[in-house]
Amino acid sequence: MSINGFAAVLARMKLVTQSTTDSGLSAALGVSPQTVSSWKGRDSIPYAICVDLANKHGISLDWLLVGEGPRFRAHTHQAVSHNADPDWETQLLAEMRLLSPQDQRAIALAIQEKQRLRELEQQLEEVSSLLSQLQNPAS
Known part of the structure; x- marks a missing residue:
């Protein structure tokens, strides 16, 4: 695994x-901080740890290991909505922080463009409405 891939x-x-x-992370995974440090030194994480984490949280191994495809497995993921997940904004911000600065700017520009389109x-x-009123004056 490359350094960028591992990171x-x-x-x-x-x-x-x-x-x-x-x-x-070490506390969440139930391993010692030295274990995480050794993973960094070897540039490798045990596959079993990744599988366990994916199973526990219902996430896709493709997403976890290579960053491709949907984050959640199809049968466990429900569309994020204000009612279904009160922490959706926190999750969105956390995912945004993982993006490169260029990708963050691209998303910000897309948001601005969407706002302009709505306007x-x-x-x-x-x-x-005004044209319709002019063409069909009220009696």
């Missing part, structure tokens, strides 16, 4: 366990 897997493991430090749609509805 990314470690970051996803921290995200899943809601850990911000290596010692927090334009609202203006279009107002213009359409």
Whole structure:
């Protein structure tokens, strides 16, 4: 596993366990901080630990190990909504922090564009309503 790959897997493991430090991750996984340190030295995490973590949290091994595909397994993941998951914003922010600065900027620009489109749609509805009123004056 490359250094970037290993670091990314470690970051996803921290995200899943809601850990911000290596010692927090070690506590969440039930291993010693020295064990996590040795994983870093070897640039390797035991596969069994990854499988256990994925099973415990209902996440996809593809997502955990290579960062591809959906985070949650299809049968365990429900769409995130305000009612289904009160911590959805916290999870979203945590996932955003894992992205590169370029990806974060791209998402921010996409949000701004979506807001502009909503404003334009609202203006279009107002213009359409006015046009309709002009074409069909009230009796």
